[in-house]
């Protein structure tokens with residue numbers, strides 16, 4: 001049994017606490033939150049020690065692993081202290097505020113042989129797993145584009161803009177789906193109600209030729225979670241809000257006849273074949289993820305969403321933010337700053 005402590009019991013922490021309490025192979029030993037109201041909710045729901053200072057949890061030699069569900073600005077300090085104390089760490093997205101901090105955590109975990117995992121929840125959904133499976137099997141062909149709309153009304157965050165809150169999910173999905181590095185990113189956005197951008201459009205160019213376009217917005221009248229993935233062989237519509245049939249695969253596309261050099265001869269024939277909705281696992285992603293974290297600790301294997309993937313996502317966020325400040329000026333990725 002792995003004794004687990006959770007820091008942060010606001011909106012997301014209770015989900016981690018529920019899954020940890022239910023998962024085999026661990027016990028929910030303690031919850032820490034600076035807010036008295038959050039602690040009162042935790043006391044009602046869980047039979048665990050409830051603390052006001054996360055440092056007391058980290059000082060407890062009986063706790064082997066820490067999950068961090070506090071705001072992004074606090075992740076680095078808490079995660080580093082936990083690793084220093086010899087605890088395994090599952091940290092919420094975004095892993096840290098800077099790639100330099102992410103690298104420090106990765107090195108610290110490696111030095112101490114500890115598991116460091118980032119909660120990129122979508123990677124553990126049946127839908128995203130299925131898309132990856134279809135790409136691996138060659139069903140999709142070359143991935144031409146990933147075009148996502150992730151908009152709704154709120155929740156306005158106080159410490160991060162909409163890119164760090166919503167686009168982070170797509171960046172994590174892209175990091176999992178594509179086996180290639182981003183080359184450049186361009187981002188535009190606007191903050192209508194304060195200093196932080198509440199809407200943004202991001203374009204990412206990948207080495208393999210894939211282009212990703214992300215549209216994120218906290219100020220939309222309706223909630224949309226729709227992604228189009230265009231491949232040379234099939235196209236996918238992924239609608240995360242559908243209760244069933246979240247993924248639809250279309251045998252549609254164009255076949256080009258003639259050579260690119262002789263453009264005037266180029267003929268395009270349209271293919272309009274079948275559409276089907278593959279079976280996907282309906283198991284709760286967060287439960288799959290918590291079980292994976294425990295398994296990685298036990299077997300000393302690298303998590304699917306390791307510190308490395310957390311770092312790559314933070315790098316994309318950093319460069320997108322830089323471009324945002326320059327009204328869409330493309331920012332190139334520097335190979336030296338990438339982790340393997």
Ligand SMILES: NC(=O)c1ccc[n+]([C@@H]2O[C@H](COP(=O)([O-])OP(=O)(O)OC[C@H]3O[C@@H](n4cnc5c(N)ncnc54)[C@H](O)[C@@H]3O)[C@@H](O)[C@H]2O)c1
Pocket residue numbers: 007008009010011012013032033034035038052054068069070071072074092093094119120121165
């Ligand atoms: N994986 C997902 O799908 C997902 C979804 C939502 C949020 N998140 C992530 O979870 C994290 C928390 O987000 P949230 O929406 O739950 O925020 P929140 O503000 O609702 O909750 C944060 C909690 O942390 C507590 N806290 C803050 N600083 C603290 C400190 N220094 N010590 C102890 N407690 C402290 C607050 O009192 C609060 O109860 C963020 O990183 C966010 O990006 C992830």
